[in-house]
Amino acid sequence: MNDEATSNADRDDTTDFGYTRVDPEAKAGMVRGVFDSVASRYDLMNDLMSGGVHRLWKRFTIELSAARPGQTILDIAGGTGDLAARFSRLVGPEGKVILADINAAMLEVGRDRLIDKGATGNIEVVQADAQALPFKDNSVDCITIAFGLRNVTDKALALRSMLRVLRPGGRLLVLEFSKPTSALLGKVYDQYSFQILPAMGRLIAQDADSYRYLAESIRKHPDQETLLGMMEDAGFGECRYHNMTGGVVALHQGFKP
């Protein structure tokens, strides 16, 4: 499906926006519209949609980051700042956490949450496009992107941009929805995504379309092995992934050689 999608993109110069093909120039604006709409209730909806399991996926991501005091961590598509708050404690006052997101509304919510949690002093909030990160080469020890890569128009370009910013030996962690490893779980997951998820979006956030887009964008996102290949193609080494919750989510890890 992904190869087909890529060839379609090559042929007609369009890109995926959920199940719709759109002009690549327009996708960023359309994604921004989705996240502008859900920003204020994003964390609540995440808790409801995943039954709180997204916190466990993020917990394992933090463990795998091996973040230490004094390090610089870049959290791309960090949105409401839940990863950044944990990293802020781990890197300590001599370290730095950069919370980056392309969406101003999400960053605003994230910045306010971090201030409320008292996570300040070692956190910078930056509005940035993952495809053209506005940071120096070799300046970051670890990059995380949780549930953000599938919304990026040119994923390969974004991965190359992340590689540039990482220090040699630095690691990239991509936490993203993926392909369930069992066919039965896949069917249950499909029913949930296309029936229950938009209904919950309509009920809680009064916005079924945005949540339908989220479900569609998950299906169009590269599966575990495809993303692994993309990371290797971008230049990352020692790439591997961990399936979580039966492959509903996968955490990919790669190092800058």
Add this chain to the structure above:
Amino acid sequence: MTQHDPALLSAALAGAEQALNQAILLAPHSHQELDAVSGTLFGIEVTTLDLTVYIEMVTGTDVRLMAHCERETDAFVRGTLEDFAALATSNDPAATLINSGIELEGSSASLITLQQVVARIEIDWEAPLVDILGDVAGHQIAEGLRRFFRWGEGARASLKRQVSEYLLEEGRLTPPKPELEHFYDAVQSVAMRVDRAQNQVEKLLAKAAARGTSQ
């Protein structure tokens, strides 16, 4: 690629971590003692479950449990589930640790300090109950809890004693400890005598062989 689903393990560890930190928070006397081991990292590998858990003593009031850690541990213990269960229920943990199949790498001192602090932790239920329910009701419920835990401890000790007595006296299913020790001593004594006899026989055979060659 990992054998355990990291999300399931994270759920178990998150729950245990929260319970542990809550317990420590309610045991103010242990904070200073735990501060002494702050910054220490322990690893526990249960070989039968193919499971490794790391315990980081962040501060005297903050313990972190992890499924993955790349830092070098200060102490690492490895054993089967049965070994750890025996250690947890043992009256003499030091002796059980020595006699069991548990392997220890790194500093045993920090591990023993942690074990002693954990054994001494006394949770003060009264403070949070008083905060929520007020002085009178909070104190009464805390007293009830204390009585319940004391009764539980007594009941556990009594049950252990009674089961032991039944196995020894009524069922005669296991021998008494002194009888068993006497038996082990006798076996050891016989083994030593056999060794000595074997040595003497070997000496005599060597002498006989020497005489045979000289004639």
